[in-house]
Amino acid sequence: MKKAIFCIVLGLVWFSVVPCSAFDGAFTLKTKNATLSINKKGILEIVQNGSKSVIARTPIDDLWKIGLINNSDNKEYYISPLKTYSISSGVDAICFEINALLVGDKSVEVDANFIISLKDDAFCFSGWLKCNSDEWLFKELEYPRLTEIMPGEKKNKSIFWPAGLGEYIKNSEKFGDENLWYPSVQGTCMPWFSINYEDAGLYVGCHDSLQATKKLNLSYVKSDKMFRTSITTPLYRTKYKIPDVMVKLYKGQWYNAARFYRNWYDMHFKPFSAPGWVTNNSGWLLAILKQQNEEVIWNYRDIDKLCNIAQQFNLGTIGLFGWAAGGHDHLYPNFPPDNLMGGREELKKAIKRAHKRGIKIILYANAKIMDTSTDFYRLNGIETILLDKNMRPDIQFYIKQKNATPVIFAQACNGSELWRKTMIDLGIQAVNLGADGILYDQLGVLKPDLCFSKSHDHSPGESDADFRQILLSEVNRKVKAVNPDFIVMTESSTDVNIQSVDYFHGCGIGTAEWRKEFPELFRYTFPELVTTQRNANPMLTKTEANFAAVYGMRHEIEIRYPGDKKYVLNNEVTNEDYTNVVDPPNLEMLKQFTAEESAAYVNSLIEFQNEHADFFRKGRFIDQEGIAIKGDNIVAKGFLNGEKLGVVVWNKNLEDEKDFQISVDGYQLINAFEIGSGKVDALTAIKANSIRLLVYHREIY
Ligand SMILES: [Zn+2]
Structure with missing residues (x-):
């Protein structure tokens, strides 16, 4: 381990001193699907449990970047950790403590903690900053910075990206360098995204109960076939409590990521109830x-x-x-x-x-x-x-x-x-x-x-x-x-x-x-x-x-x-x-x-x-979760209302009538309707550029 990294006793009861010699392997956090560790070279790695697959990796010296402004001349400086921290671990947490930031040959006195902890079966990046010098102001914070996400040749990396109402980029090669300001349509509708592969995904989301202004940064580095991400928060202040940024490896489809965000959201906020x-x-x-x-x-x-x-x-x-x-x-x-x-x-x-x-x-x-x-x-x-x-x-x-x-x-x-x-x-x-x-x-x-x-x-x-x-x-x-x-x-x-x-x-x-x-x-x-x-x-x-x-x-x-x-x-x-x-x-x-x-x-x-207002007006949009659809240019979306599910099927072909197949887990097909035709045969071919409503009822066992 590098000599510059040293360990101290923190004032917090739950932290324990970790001898420098025990650095390798001592800093480990484990969720159901992934393990986060910091190795003796000062590299943070998130690895999928049960495999050696590296999901994310970043040198600790790159984990954050602080922007400072000198009040006397308004000059701006950007400081990375560069071994000016001490590190310790406790119950389900790793803490980096900083007492000074080096700006050239000047030392700026600060109290800062960057904490990685286990929360809601995810790795939670949080902390706080305090500047003790009247001469300086925090301009912005970039944290966490994850510089290598899914490195290597892993196939089928795709991105669920919250620009506008949402984007799905199926091929990571087509993802460039994106920055979204939250909250706005010129940026993002919600502060989380997911990078998926095979049957799993990596969720990165800001769980900030103040919903403060921030910027989500994600870029794909083609030469290395990996992503890089960070969250930037403008500060212009001397004290700041860093809200949680959650990084979670999950199994299954992106719906699990959406639900993870929504479950947190529901603990703090409530969508408006319109007349x-x-x-x-x-x-x-x-x-x-x-x-x-x-x-x-x-x-x-x-x-x-x-x-x-x-x-x-x-x-x-x-x-x-x-x-x-x-x-x-x-x-x-x-x-x-x-x-x-x-x-x-x-x-x-x-x-x-x-x-x-x-x-x-x-x-x-x-x-x-x-x-x-x-x-x-x-x-x-x-x-x-x-x-x-x-x-x-x-x-x-x-x-x-x-x-x-x-x-x-x-x-x-x-x-x-x-x-x-x-x-x-x-x-x-x-x-x-x-x-x-x-x-x-x-x-x-x-x-x-x-x-x-x-x-x-x-x-x-x-x-x-x-x-x-x-x-x-x-x-x-x-x-x-x-x-x-x-x-x-x-x-x-x-x-x-x-x-x-x-x-x-x-x-x-x-x-x-x-x-x-x-x-x-x-x-x-x-x-x-x-x-x-x-x-x-x-x-x-x-x-x-x-x-x-x-x-x-x-x-x-x-x-x-x-x-x-x-x-x-x-x-x-x-x-x-x-x-x-x-x-x-x-x-x-x-x-x-x-x-x-x-x-x-x-x-x-x-x-x-x-x-059919029960579905079109009052149904809950569930996308295609649990709905399997086959057909050439056929789209189907579900609207749930109590025990009933309406699936709207759309043949997007402009010229041709098309056959399709559909199945819904745990539901029984009851009825089918088309515009102006009343009831129709549910699974017969559907006319060009037409929609059909299939009504299902939850199966009772
Ligand atoms: Zn103003």
Whole structure:
């Protein structure tokens, strides 16, 4: 053993001194499936029990990296252990203790413990940091760093990766260098991933009861055929309790990893319980009434026409975007009703007429940006905007029309009490206008950038992630006190905002068939999720509509431009209508199907889902667990409801009828249904691009 590694007696009762000569083999922790040990060369290894298969390996000198900032000159330094620690072991734990960090020839006094322990049959990496010098600040921590995961030629390494709603990368060679910020759709919906091989997997997950901002890093090193991972936490503070990062080797499919995370989650958090109408809702029609360039597409009286279209498609909700005086985001957060579009009273009357037809109305707001041309920005910006470490605003723009000067936005920080109050006031305004909900755009989308404002409710150098949640909770409390059925929506879901949002507008990876990736990951872990699919078109193809049904998402169409309006009202579509539009709908699809043709199928599909609401609306998404399916391009997903299981089978082939085989462990097939056909023979060939619902009952022994 290297002389630089020495052992000391810790103040903790359960730790014992380990003589240096006993280093080899003395540091061993064992779970059901794996053993973690530190050998005499200072190498940490996790080996599968019953074999010599190395699952992970890392030199102790690389196990963590601490970023320090010198307060006098703001210079940053990054320190690895480099043998400046002492190590000891106790009951089910190994502890590394540090009393100083060497920065060049300077010694920075700290108290730090990095602990590896056994917890929930996993290896748990935790600890704490404390800086004892006024001269220094912790900037960030990277820990644990596992530099060699599954080294060697082991076949069939695949990755379940939580980008968006989830990705499944079947071939590790195709996995590059990925970094996900948590929590956000620009990063990750939940802080765990799994690397699988044969019939086992390695789970790496952050079990942080504060759900704090962090970054998951995973890269595949092709030359060595292995992965490298670490968790980075921004700090900007002098004390920090390192939350648990769990590393667990498990047997079986990825469902076991999802359940492991969910079991921990349930001990600390609870997904929100939305009003009943949300559970039964079929989806929404998103309409921009007035664009960012102030071009009016629909007046308030035209909301009747939007109700006609929504009913044609059988959609139960309309989301009104660009409904206020400035148009879409323009002049935001000044968002009063627009007199030129009909004024406040006309808007209220139109909402009431929609209600009489059974349609809910959601009003748009944005919780993360403000128009810099407004008095609000000029007078309140310094109090409400996010400031980077150089005290500069984060400037954004979203170009909608090619010939319009882009509106310039600054990112807001929800750590500002004034910003949260402004958002809450918009919620109250929406209630008073008679709407059924408010959508706070981008709240779940934008990654948690760090804010260095000294006037906000967070410390400088923290993100506003916690305060996004505080805003949602405050809004919910206030609006539901007026109308318990009023809902709060946002764009894109994470395991953080699912605790305070009733209904999600889908966004990003996993929310459409054309970018399906692997929504199973989040849907299985959080089956409570009620989200729309994402479809920026004024129609739905049969494929996209079927995708939403099979994955248990609600449907969506979007009418954003005058060209979209012509399409839904007159079935006209020309390229010229979109020459000035930066992000047009898929015109090829619009030319392929009329709005009536699309609406006819979506309407019948939704009718079918409503008839079988026990599965499509109220069933728990179980993916394919326990369901064996065979067939060419046949997908089947299960929805569990008590003793009954509905399996939605989709023949994705666009041309051919296909045979398929299916079996479900422990269940007996009872019935089968297709759209418009009532009961059908369950296992006969299924028509091209069609779905069939098979209903099973749990077998009684
Ligand atoms: Zn801030």
